[in-house]
Amino acid sequence: MWNVWIATCATTAAVTVPAAFVLDLPSTNRIAFELIVTAMFGVDALLTWRAGDSASDALLIPGFSRAPQLAVDLLAAVPFGLLTGWPLLQVLRLLKLQRVAQLFRLWRFNEIRRTAVLRLVFFLYWMALLTHWLACGWIALRGSAPESGNFHRYVSGLYWCITTLSTVGYGDITPENDVQRLYAMATMMLGVGVYGFIIGNVATILANLDPGRVSRLHRMEQLSTFMAYRNIPPALRDRIGGYYRHLWQRRLDHDETEIISQLPPGLRTDVTLFLKRDLLQAVPMFREAGDGFLREIALEMKPVVFMPGDYVIWAGDHGREMYFISRGTVEVLSPEDGVTVLNRLSQGDFVGEMALLEDAPRSASVRAVDYCDLYRLDAHLFENILAAHPTIAAEIRAKAQARRSTPGSPPG
Ligand code: CMP
Numbered sequence: 001m002w003n004v005w006i007a008t009c010a011t012t013a014a015v016t017v018p019a020a021f022v023l024d025l026p027s028t029n030r031i032a033f034e035l036i037v038t039a040m041f042g043v044d045a046l047l048t049w050r051a052g053d054s055a056s057d058a059l060l061i062p063g064f065s066r067a068p069q070l071a072v073d074l075l076a077a078v079p080f081g082l083l084t085g086w087p088l089l090q091v092l093r094l095l096k097l098q099r100v101a102q103l104f105r106l107w108r109f110n111e112i113r114r115t116a117v118l119r120l121v122f123f124l125y126w127m128a129l130l131t132h133w134l135a136c137g138w139i140a141l142r143g144s145a146p147e148s149g150n151f152h153r154y155v156s157g158l159y160w161c162i163t164t165l166s167t168v169g170y171g172d173i174t175p176e177n178d179v180q181r182l183y184a185m186a187t188m189m190l191g192v193g194v195y196g197f198i199i200g201n202v203a204t205i206l207a208n209l210d211p212g213r214v215s216r217l218h219r220m221e222q223l224s225t226f227m228a229y230r231n232i233p234p235a236l237r238d239r240i241g242g243y244y245r246h247l248w249q250r251r252l253d254h255d256e257t258e259i260i261s262q263l264p265p266g267l268r269t270d271v272t273l274f275l276k277r278d279l280l281q282a283v284p285m286f287r288e289a290g291d292g293f294l295r296e297i298a299l300e301m302k303p304v305v306f307m308p309g310d311y312v313i314w315a316g317d318h319g320r321e322m323y324f325i326s327r328g329t330v331e332v333l334s335p336e337d338g339v340t341v342l343n344r345l346s347q348g349d350f351v352g353e354m355a356l357l358e359d360a361p362r363s364a365s366v367r368a369v370d371y372c373d374l375y376r377l378d379a380h381l382f383e384n385i386l387a388a389h390p391t392i393a394a395e396i397r398a399k400a401q402a403r404r405s406t407p408g409s410p411p412g
Contacts, residue, residue, distance in 0.1 A: 002044075002047070003099065003102075003103050003106075004103070005040070006040060006041070006044050006096070006099050007099050007100045007103045009036075009037050009040050009041070009096070010076075010093075010096035010097050010099050010100055011097075011100060011129075012033075012037075013037055013093040013094070013096065014093070014094050014096075014097055014129055015129070015132060016030075016033065017090050017091060017093050017094065018091075018132070018133050018136035018137075019132075019136055019154075020087075020090070021087065021136065021140060022136050022139040022140045022153070022157075023139070023150045023153065023154060024150060025150075034079050034082060037079075037093070038077055038078070038079050041073065041076050041077035041093075041096060042077045044073065044077075044099075045070060045073030045074055045076075045077050048069060048070070048073055049066060049069075049070050049073075052066055072095050072098060073096075075092045075095050076092060076093050076094075076095040076096035077096075078092075079093075080092055097129075100125075104122045104125075108122070116205045116206075116208045116209045117205075117209070119201075119205055120201075120202070120205045123198075123201055123205075127194070127198070130194075131158070131161055131162060131165060132158075134161045134165065134187055134190075135154065135157035135158040135160070135161040136157065137183065138157045138160050138161055138180075138183065138187075139153055139154065139156075139157035141179060141180050141183055142156075142157070142176075142180065156173065159173070160173045161187065164184060164187045164188055164191055165187060165190065165191040165194060165195070166191065166195065167188070167191050167192060167195055169188070216248065219244070220244070223240065223244070227240065239307060242307065242371075243305065243307055246305060246307075246371045247305065250327075250373060252303065252305065252373070256275070260272065268299075269295050269298065269299060272298045272299055273294060273295065273298045276298050276301065276303075276326075276375065278326055278327070279301070279324055279326040279375055280294055280297075280298065282325075282326065282347045282348035283324055283348045283349075283350070284348060285392055285395045285396075289389065289391075289392060293385075293388075293389050293392065296385065296388075297377070297385060300377060300378070300381045300385075301324065301375035301376065301377050302375065302376045303326075303373060303374070303375055303376075304323070304373075304374050304375070304376050305371065305372070305373055305374075306328075306330075306368035306371075306372040306374060307368060307371060308368055308369065308370050308371065309367065309368065310367070310368045310372075311365060311366070311367050311368075312330055312351065312352075312366040312367065312368060312372070312374065313351060313352055313362050313364070313365060313366040314362060314365050315333070315335040315338070315361075315362050315363065315364050315365040316335070316361045316362055317355075317361060317362045318355070318361060318362075319352060319354075319355025319356050319360075319361070319362055319379065320378065320379050321352060321356075321376050321377060321378050321379060321382075322350060322351065322352035322353045322356055322376075322377050322379075322382055323350060323351050323352050323374040323375065323376055323377070324349075324350045324374060324375045324377065325345060325346060325347055325348065325349050325350065325351070325372065325373075325374055326347065326373040326374060326375055327347055327371075327372065327373040328346065328347070328368060328369070328370050328371055328372030328373060328374075329344055329345070329346040329368075329369040329370055329372070330344070330345050330346075330351060330366050330367060330368050330369060330372055331343070331344050331345075331366070331367055331369055332344070332345065332351070332364050332365075332366050333364060333365040333366070333367060334364065335363060335364050335365070338365055342364060343403075344369070350396075350399075351366050352366070353382075353396050353399070353400050354400045354403065354404065356379050356382050356383075357396070357397060357400055358400075363404070
């Protein structure tokens, strides 16, 4: 809060110091303001000096050393302009803007959401200050009559500055002598640079505002080029489109593996537990299982999506994995005719355990009824988990036994 307060004082000083040269600001208010700023900057200089290296850590000041920092802080704190009678020395106050830059750096470092928006805000801040200074400079050079009023003089200066900086230049306010012409030329040159900088920055910031959307659009373009190039039939195109729609609706398209793999082990497990919480809460036996078991299984289960009509399991195949249903419904089809529905299973249920338990071919086919989000558990991990958690193993075995003894249980 202190840093924010000092940054606010520094900003106010950066606005009022140049404005005081060219506008008629009430002097009593100014003296009071200068006193407050001197006190605040003085206290801050002292605090930063006392904090030493910890201030450098806290504010992320690169190459921090105490003495130069104290010098900068004191130059900004002491009202040299008022003490010496050279008002121009008041500009030294602007050195305190260093604190604003530090604060912005810190903010960007700590804030991992909305980084692009923050960049835009910081950029606008510096642009606004620069425009204000240039406008004050123009008013000083123009020396317009004080009777015209502060507001009018400032608005005219700002207007000239913005039209010149933005390279619009209507030409209704034009330089009248060489000094003004030189100032106008310098502002125009600055404007060209700033203009390019703004366009480039804003374009990058806007492009990065929603990287998810950008990568999705890119994927869509790649897909449609591929489908057109390879003459994919319309029915298949519809299915591909449907698959991606489902992924985006369920927010499953983000490639999280790399991001998660960069986290330290403890955090990686916690994030994985959070991402798979829908499944872990849906499966009754998981709910009763201990923390250790959940952590173990959450890391091992891989999400897979099946579309309506897709076969999750084919009867007679060799079993290498089992599936937990996170969302959607599957139907178990009779191995005899492949049509009769033996059972319907949905969220919280599992399939494919029998082949793994008995080391036998798949006892039935399993087909997705709608879009199904399943989690796959590979056979060797399944065995490890059975060996380590006997109660869970007993439950899975009991369920497999029940399914075997009542193969034709009604759907529902
Ligand atoms: P598995 O034999 O590996 O492959 C087919 C799966 O369908 C089987 O494991 C069980 O998970 C499931 N299954 C088989 N018969 C039934 C049933 N009657 N009710 C529910 N699920 C079943």
